[in-house]
Amino acid sequence: MRYPNGKKYQVKNQVKETSSTNRRTLLSAANRGMSLEEDINSSNEYYKERGMALITKRPTPINIVKVDYSRGARITDAYFEKQSTTDYNGVYRSRYLDFEAKNTKSNSAFPLSNISRHQVEHLRNVINQGGIAFFIICFQLKNEIYLLDASFVIEYFEKGGRKSIPYQVFKEKGVLIRQNFNPRLHYIEAVDELYFR
Amino acid sequence: MRYPNGKKYQVKNQVKETSSTNRRTLLSAANRGMSLEEDINSSNEYYKERGMALITKRPTPINIVKVDYSRGARITDAYFEKQSTTDYNGVYRSRYLDFEAKNTKSNSAFPLSNISRHQVEHLRNVINQGGIAFFIICFQLKNEIYLLDASFVIEYFEKGGRKSIPYQVFKEKGVLIRQNFNPRLHYIEAVDELYFR
Numbered sequence: 001m002r003y004p005n006g007k008k009y010q011v012k013n014q015v016k017e018t019s020s021t022n023r024r025t026l027l028s029a030a031n032r033g034m035s036l037e038e039d040i041n042s043s044n045e046y047y048k049e050r051g052m053a054l055i056t057k058r059p060t061p062i063n064i065v066k067v068d069y070s071r072g073a074r075i076t077d078a079y080f081e082k083q084s085t086t087d088y089n090g091v092y093r094s095r096y097l098d099f100e101a102k103n104t105k106s107n108s109a110f111p112l113s114n115i116s117r118h119q120v121e122h123l124r125n126v127i128n129q130g131g132i133a134f135f136i137i138c139f140q141l142k143n144e145i146y147l148l149d150a151s152f153v154i155e156y157f158e159k160g161g162r163k164s165i166p167y168q169v170f171k172e173k174g175v176l177i178r179q180n181f182n183p184r185l186h187y188i189e190a191v192d193e194l195y196f197r
Numbered sequence: 198m199r200y201p202n203g204k205k206y207q208v209k210n211q212v213k214e215t216s217s218t219n220r221r222t223l224l225s226a227a228n229r230g231m232s233l234e235e236d237i238n239s240s241n242e243y244y245k246e247r248g249m250a251l252i253t254k255r256p257t258p259i260n261i262v263k264v265d266y267s268r269g270a271r272i273t274d275a276y277f278e279k280q281s282t283t284d285y286n287g288v289y290r291s292r293y294l295d296f297e298a299k300n301t302k303s304n305s306a307f308p309l310s311n312i313s314r315h316q317v318e319h320l321r322n323v324i325n326q327g328g329i330a331f332f333i334i335c336f337q338l339k340n341e342i343y344l345l346d347a348s349f350v351i352e353y354f355e356k357g358g359r360k361s362i363p364y365q366v367f368k369e370k371g372v373l374i375r376q377n378f379n380p381r382l383h384y385i386e387a388v389d390e391l392y393f394r
Contacts, residue, residue, distance in 0.1 A: 048322065051322070051325055051326075053326065054319075054322045054323060054325075054326045054328070056255075056282055058253075058255055058256060059255060059256040059257065059258040059259065060256065060259075061256040062256065062257075062259050062261075062272065062275075064259075072276075073276065073277055074274065074275075074276055075259065075272065075274070075275040075276060075277070076273060076274065077271065077272070077273065078259075078271075078272040078275060079269075079270065079271055079272060080270055080272070085253050089286060089287075090286075090293070090326075091293035091295070091323060091326040091327065091328035092326065093326070093327060094292065094293070094326065094327030094328065095291065095292075095293065095327075096287070096288035096291070096292065096293040096294075096328075097293075098288070122251075125245060125248070125251045126251060126288060128248055128251075129248075129250065129251045129287075129288040129289065129290070129291065130288065130290060130291030130292075131251070131288035131291065131293075
């Protein structure tokens with residue numbers, strides 16, 4: 001295991017090195033979902049600029065072991081901590097939003113192995129406080145991205161057995177997020193449909 | 198400058214090494230304010246455990262330059278990034294809360310030199326989205342901690358001149374936060390008084 005969620009950490013400059021226009025033309029349906037985080041970030045930027053919503057990404061929590069002050073506070077030893085909350089939160093129409101975004105290569109179900117008990121607890125607390133809690137799940141091979149209320153994830157998480165949410169649940173209970181040029185993922189539309197109607 | 202906000206970063210284990218009981222008995226009014234962050238964190242823990250509110254601290258944003266995967270994803274080179282939002286946000290009574298906490302050794306005014314334009318912009322956006330935005334300011338030498346709506350900070354920030362908020366503004370427009378054993382800073386009471394009456 002390289003990183004709490006099993007993926008290799010991408011150094012920021014590497015991410016930035018391809019321009020969004022170049023990147024977009026290179027994307028096929030299959031690798032489209034790999035840029036889920038970037039797409040959400042750029043959509044958040046779009047929403048912020050237009051005053052539509054204010055959603056921010058929580059920085060990756062890092063445990064710092066050593067700092068070299070002779071080099072201007074350079075961190076020389078540190079490690080990744082497990083995210084105990086979620087990646088995103090913010091405010092929309094006066095309400096508190098909180099969500100986690102995940103990819104899956106499965107066509108039949110979203111496996112819950114990537115979701116920690118801490119995160120499930122966190123989202124349960126959000127709901128108890130009257131906040132809006134959901135997941136954005138990208139079925140990469142289908143190139144379909146769904147918004148699903150966190151209550152379903154909590155429900156399936158608490159079940160015994162194999163712990164995954166069938167694709168059919170997303171079709172029936174979730175909202176398919178419209179993909180576009182800008183915003184790339186118009187997930188606030190899905191929030192409107194699910195929580196403000 | 199060692200760190201974006203001018204203070205030395207405290208390695209986590211050092212912070213944890215004194216127990217809260219020992220720490221408390223050692224505190225005089227003068228250094229009491231230095232533990233502002235810890236007091237807010239422990240109050241948030243208290244609120245979460247009792248289902249009263251869910252407020253989390255955003256991790257310090259860090260720009261990672263080098264990761265050594267041969268040592269289990271150990272970060273070997275990184276540096277601190279400026280916080281472009283605020284330290285805390287969360288949900289209370291279905292509303293979105295967002296705030297920044299700061300200490301000052303001044304008795305007469307809170308200097309705005311520690312507040313960045315990014316943070317002011319962020320809090321303005323929070324207000325525009327219908328969120329609740331405020332500051333928790335600790336006047337260390339007085340051992341008084343106030344909650345002040347962010348609109349005052351925005352107003353004084355936009356003024357020309359020396360950029361500080363007189364102590365009198367806190368007395369008249371802010372709410373003095375009750376300090377206690379548990380929660381150490383009962384700032385949700387102040388939120389009730391200011392935003393839910």
